[in-house]
Amino acid sequence: MARLLNGSVDEVRECTLTAFKLMRELDGLLPVPELEPDEPKRVFVSYSWDDQAHKDWVRQLAERLQQAGLETHLDQWFMRAGKSAALFMEQGLRQADSILCILTPEYARKANDRDSPSGTGYEQQIITGQMLSRLNRRNVIPLLRNGAE
Secondary structure (H helix, E strand, O other): OOOOOOOHHHHHHHHHHHHHHHHHHHHOOOOOOOOOOOOEEEEEEOOOOOHHHHHHHHHHHHHHHHHHOEEEEEEHHHHHOOOOHHHHHHHHHHHHEEEEEEEOOOHHHHHHHOOOHHHHHHHHHHHHHHHOOOOOHHHHHEEOOOOOO
């Protein structure tokens, strides 16, 4: 290190000790920038209930997102008998910082089928409305799990 700074080891040591002394003197006087947000980022997971294996895969992914510090909204955790699925979707999508769409052929079919509405179709209507109104336009993250489209 001394060679890099063109000084002796003793000179570098002295500069380092002076820098630490000055930092201690300033401690508490200067604001410390926040390195992490106060609240965890909220992620809403949109997917179709293709089969049990797919639901399990989505749940495992959501668990990993939670472990990474993201507040993850997954219907499997929050929906219970007597709760409004529509309200869960509306609130979750509106409050989300990001929307993770797990794409499969079944997801595409349900999202595009306006004659037989499903939870996936309803979520897509809300997401499309947000995108068209330029609300949260950049927060939709598509993840292609199965299929070509």
